[in-house]
Amino acid sequence: MSEGWKDGVSRRPLLAILGAVVGLGAAGGAVYEVSKLLGPRAPGVLGDMLAGLGNREDAVLIGKAVLAGDKASSMGEAGSLRRKLGEKPLSEVLVEDAVQGRVVETQGWVLPETVTQLCALAAKAA
Amino acid sequence: MSAFSDARTVPSGTVIDTDLAIIGGGPAGITLALTLANKPIRILMLEGGGTSFDDKEQALYEGTQTGVPYTPLNATRQHTLGGGTNHWGGWCRPLDKSDFEKRSWVPYSGWPFGREALDPYYPRAAALVEAGPFDFHGDQRWIDKYGAPLTLGAGGVYNSWFQFSKMRGSQLPTNFGERYAPDLKQISNLTAFLHANVTNIALAPDAKSVDHLDVATLAGGKFTVKAKHVVLATGGIENVRLLLASNGVMKQGIGNGNDLVGRFFMDNPIPRQTAKLVSFGGPIAPYYPSNQHGDGVIFRATLAVADEYKRTAHVMGSLTTVENRIELDNFGKAAVATTTSALGVDSGNAVAYELGCGMELKPDPDRRLTLTSARDALGMPRLNLHMTIGDEDFALYRQTMKELGRQLLAARTGMIHLDRSARESWMETMDWGNHHVGTTRMHNDPKLGVVDADLKVHGIGNLFVAGSSTFPTCGASNPTMNLVAVTLRLADHLKGLFA
Numbered sequence: 001m002s003e004g005w006k007d008g009v010s011r012r013p014l015l016a017i018l019g020a021v022v023g024l025g026a027a028g029g030a031v032y033e034v035s036k037l038l039g040p041r042a043p044g045v046l047g048d049m050l051a052g053l054g055n056r057e058d059a060v061l062i063g064k065a066v067l068a069g070d071k072a073s074s075m076g077e078a079g080s081l082r083r084k085l086g087e088k089p090l091s092e093v094l095v096e097d098a099v100q101g102r103v104v105e106t107q108g109w110v111l112p113e114t115v116t117q118l119c120a121l122a123a124k125a126a
Numbered sequence: 127m128s129a130f131s132d133a134r135t136v137p138s139g140t141v142i143d144t145d146l147a148i149i150g151g152g153p154a155g156i157t158l159a160l161t162l163a164n165k166p167i168r169i170l171m172l173e174g175g176g177t178s179f180d181d182k183e184q185a186l187y188e189g190t191q192t193g194v195p196y197t198p199l200n201a202t203r204q205h206t207l208g209g210g211t212n213h214w215g216g217w218c219r220p221l222d223k224s225d226f227e228k229r230s231w232v233p234y235s236g237w238p239f240g241r242e243a244l245d246p247y248y249p250r251a252a253a254l255v256e257a258g259p260f261d262f263h264g265d266q267r268w269i270d271k272y273g274a275p276l277t278l279g280a281g282g283v284y285n286s287w288f289q290f291s292k293m294r295g296s297q298l299p300t301n302f303g304e305r306y307a308p309d310l311k312q313i314s315n316l317t318a319f320l321h322a323n324v325t326n327i328a329l330a331p332d333a334k335s336v337d338h339l340d341v342a343t344l345a346g347g348k349f350t351v352k353a354k355h356v357v358l359a360t361g362g363i364e365n366v367r368l369l370l371a372s373n374g375v376m377k378q379g380i381g382n383g384n385d386l387v388g389r390f391f392m393d394n395p396i397p398r399q400t401a402k403l404v405s406f407g408g409p410i411a412p413y414y415p416s417n418q419h420g421d422g423v424i425f426r427a428t429l430a431v432a433d434e435y436k437r438t439a440h441v442m443g444s445l446t447t448v449e450n451r452i453e454l455d456n457f458g459k460a461a462v463a464t465t466t467s468a469l470g471v472d473s474g475n476a477v478a479y480e481l482g483c484g485m486e487l488k489p490d491p492d493r494r495l496t497l498t499s500a501r502d503a504l505g506m507p508r509l510n511l512h513m514t515i516g517d518e519d520f521a522l523y524r525q526t527m528k529e530l531g532r533q534l535l536a537a538r539t540g541m542i543h544l545d546r547s548a549r550e551s552w553m554e555t556m557d558w559g560n561h562h563v564g565t566t567r568m569h570n571d572p573k574l575g576v577v578d579a580d581l582k583v584h585g586i587g588n589l590f591v592a593g594s595s596t597f598p599t600c601g602a603s604n605p606t607m608n609l610v611a612v613t614l615r616l617a618d619h620l621k622g623l624f625a
Contacts, residue, residue, distance in 0.1 A: 054467030058460035065457070091470035091538070098279060098535035103528065108543045109461040110531030115468050 049082070050122050052090040053115070063123025065107045066116045081117055090114070129311060130177070130207075133322035133343050140349040144170040144317070145624065147339060147353035149324045149368070150360035151175075152209020153606055154592035154613045156302045156310065157254060158357060161617035163313040167624045170351060171316060172341060174323040174360070175206040177303060182344055186323065186502045187364070193493075193513040194553065196393075202560045203361055207320060208303025210361065210560075211606065216291035216299025216424075218257040218607040220248055222443060224433035225486075225601035231440035234390065234489040235599050238570045238579035244611045251611035256300040257289040258423030268420045273411040275427060279536025282435025282529040286445070290417055290424035291606075321345075325504055327356065327372040327380055327589065335587045342504045355588045355623065357616070362391070362562025362595035366495045367509050369566065369576075369583075381566065381576045381583040381591075388495035388509075390567055392600040394484040394559035395515060397552050401481040401527045402543040403448060403534075404462050408475035414448035415479065431526055431602070439529070441522045443486035443602035446530070448479045458543060469538050484559060485523050486602045490514050495565060520552045563600040566591045580619045581612075592616055 053059040084093055097103065097112035104116045136142075146162065148155045151173030159171050175183045183206075189199035196202070204212040221241065228236030249260040264287050269275065275285040291299030310318055319341075326340035339351040358365050366388040370379035381387055412418055413427045429446040436443065454462065458478070466473035487493075493514040497507040524544055531542030546552045569575025572584035577596050583589045592613045594605040601608075 052468050053464050055460075055463060058464045061457060061460045062464055089470070090468050094465075094469050095536055095538060098532050101532060103532045103535065105528065105544065106461070107457060108545060108547075109458070110528055110535070110542045110544065111461065111465060112468070112535055115465055118468070119464065 049085050049090075050118055050125075053118055053122065056122060056126075059119045059122040060126040062106060062111075062116070063119035063121065063126075066104070066120045067123055069106055081114070084114070130307070131317060131319045133172075133319040133341065133349075134345040134347055136319075136347055136349045138346075138348050142170060142349065142351050144168045144351065144353045145355065146170070146620065147172065147351050147356045149339070149356065149358050150209065150364070151207045151303065151318065151320075152359060152361060152593070153211050153255075153302045153610055154359040155357070156208070156306050157610050157613045158359065158592060158617055158620075159310060159313065159316050159318070160254070160306060161614060162315075162620065164315060165621065165624065167315060169313075169316045170353065171310075171318040172322040172324055172339070172351065173207050173318065173320050175204075176320045177207050177307065179204070179206055179212075182503065183321070186504065186506070188502070189509040189511065190498060190500070191511045191513060193511075194515055195556070196511060196513040197558055197560055199363060199509060199511060202558075203363060203562070206303060207307070208301045211300060211302040214291075214299060214606055215604075216255075216293065217604040218252065218255055218289045218291060219262060219287070219428075219445070219603040220244075220611075221601040221603050221608050222430075222433055224436050225443060225599060225603075229436070232442070232488055232599065234491070234567075234574070237598050238568055238575075244608075244615065247611040247614040248607075250614055251607050252289070254610050255607045256292040256305070257607065258421075258425070262287050262289065264427075265420065265423070268413065268418070268425060269411075271420060272413050272418060276405070276410055276414070276534075277537045277539045278530070279533040281533040281536070282432050282439060282441070283429050283446075283526065283533055284432050286428050286430035288426045288428055288445075290426070293424065323504055324368060325371075325506055326374065327358070327368060329372070329375040329380065329586070331375065333375045334585065336589050344503060353588075355590065355620065357590045357592050357620075359592040359613075361593060362565050363495060363509065363511075365591055365593065365595045366565045367497070367506065370497050371507050380586065380589070383585065384573050386567065386574075386576050388565050389491045389493075390489045390564040390598075391493045391495055391511065391513070392487050392489060392563040392597075393561050394600065394602060394604070395487065395519070396482065396484050396557040396559055397546065398449075398482050398555035398557060399480050399545055400446075400483050400523070401545050402452065402454070402458070402478050403481055403530075403540060404454070404476055404478045404542075405540045406466055406471050406473055406476050407539060409451075409477050410448065410479070415450065429530060435529065439525065441526050442488060442519065444483050444523050444526055445602045446481050446483045446527070449482050450480055452478050452480050454478050461543075462541065465535075465541055469535070471538050481527075483523065484602050484604070485519060486600055487515060487519055489564060489599060490516070517549055520546070520549060559604065561594065561600065561605045563594045563597045563605060566595040567598045568596045569598060581616050590616060590620070
């Protein structure tokens with residue numbers, strides 16, 4: 001098998017997230033570019049989700065490393081991510097990630113899985 | 127007696143009779159002599175070195191090496207009264223309960239007795255190495271004085287403690303040779319020879335007992351010691367050389383009928399800069415990055431692996447230490463800022479530290495000492511050490527560090543960066559504890575051990591081995607206090623033999 005084949009498969013979950021993001025925009029009556037949807041002034045659930053990460057540039061930097069590290073296989077489906085964050089505060093979700101062993105290594109940093117997922121979204125949106 | 131005897135003054139051809147001969151005047155040999163003091167037995171201690179460093183005596187320890195880089199054989203030990211305590215760091219911590227267990231994921235693991243067999247001896251061992259009272263659970267007074275330890279979420283890593291052998295000003299920790307020389311000189315039933323190198327353990331023709339010891343000095347003298355019982359206590363490297371070279375009756379060497387002597391050499395790798403720890407709440411208690419003093423105790427915190435985590439995650443022991451404070455690069459700062467923001471934690475006071483560690487190696491029969499054709503000044507064959515360290519050894523420690531990172535996140539108190547991944551990277555900063563373990567391993571089955579649970583060489587009625595060479599596995603704790611505890615247990619056994 002080629003490396004490209006493996007890349008294609010492992011990135012599918014992330015593409016699903018991005019597809020959902022675009023779809024959300026379309027359902028809102030306008031096809032926004034993802035970057036606009038997730039920009040600093042972007043309204044809506046996803047914008048709120050990323051707001052918890054603090055400085056967007058930092059999140060993008062982490063997210064690019066997540067994507068470059070081919071950690072896309074750890075990406076959750078956008079809907080479940082949104083549901084998860086809708087049920088409890090982000091901080092609690094992250095603690096639960098850690099308690100449950102859902103941590104991901106990104107450039108050596110051990111991060112809660114949800115942080116890496118959100119940062120990956122931020123990077124894709126940048 | 128009032129002084130040590132100089133073996134160089136013993137006329138060649140002399141035969142000395144004694145009840146117990148102790149070969150070696152390091153921490154094990156001295157512990158035995160101190161413990162058997164003033165008992166109704168005659169003890170003879172034979173130390174190859176003197177009371178101070180001597181180049182020619184030290185040169186007897188030269189050897190060759192293959193495999194991964196390791197400390198030269200004449201630098202990793204010292205041929206002077208006091209042995210390894212001439213240059214140890216004074217770190218003391220008992221072995222963990224799990225260190226004694228048969229661990230399914232650790233081939234050749236399992237001591238013939240459990241930690242409980244040593245528990246009665248640890249307080250005395252701690253006193254001999256001049257650590258504080260035997261309390262390694264963290265005294266509340268230290269915490270009250272210096273602050274609370276790191277808060278970790280439930281998991282595989284926990285806060286534990288080292289104690290240190292006393293340091294007197296700028297002096298090194300307790301040197302058994304210096305510290306106990308006055309005591310040894312007061313022992314009425316002890317004769318202690320310096321510069322007395324045992325070059326051969328001569329077995330009786332039936333190979334079931336030691337008949338006598340051949341002793342030589344660099345001055346050219348040679349004499350004989352006949353003893354009812356013999357304890358070999360020359361360290362985890364030299365014990366091997368003497369057993370293998372004593373091949374007059376057993377051609378493969380004493381205790382080596384199953385080709386075990388010299389195999390399973392272990393040390394604690396000490397890779398530097400293994401990881402970074404970020405404390406969200408600011409500087410951590412000072413007993414992590416440096417030794418602190420309290421109520422006569424010198425102590426330092428360490429991050430240890432819980433026994434249960436070893437059993438379930440199948441990792442090895444390790445003791446992680448917090449080292450110096452560092453600045454993070456931009457990516458690290460971004461990772462901390464993003465994570466703390468998401469966790470709802472203020473990162474304004476966050477600080478980062480480098481971590482170091484002492485690891486436990488898996489036993490490897492190919493990590494071994496063998497005799498070579500080269501000879502030292504006394505005609506003894508020199509040794510070659512073939513050193514190994516497996517990729518798995520690094521990977522298992524890395525897994526433990528990742529667990530620590532998970533626990534810090536769960537507690538919202540910090541996070542971890544894993545600095546090293548590839549083998550080459552680990553080896554860049556590799557140091558060694560110079561702990562010589564496992565080469566005359568203990569096991570009840572002669573096919574799996576050189577000595578039995580009483581440290582008697584299998585098949586030889588009156589020959590015992592003392593020291594960390596008898597440890598089947600090394601754990602992550604430094605060996606000196608532990609080998610003293612094991613030696614105290616041996617002393618009790620010997621008392622029974624002479625009763």
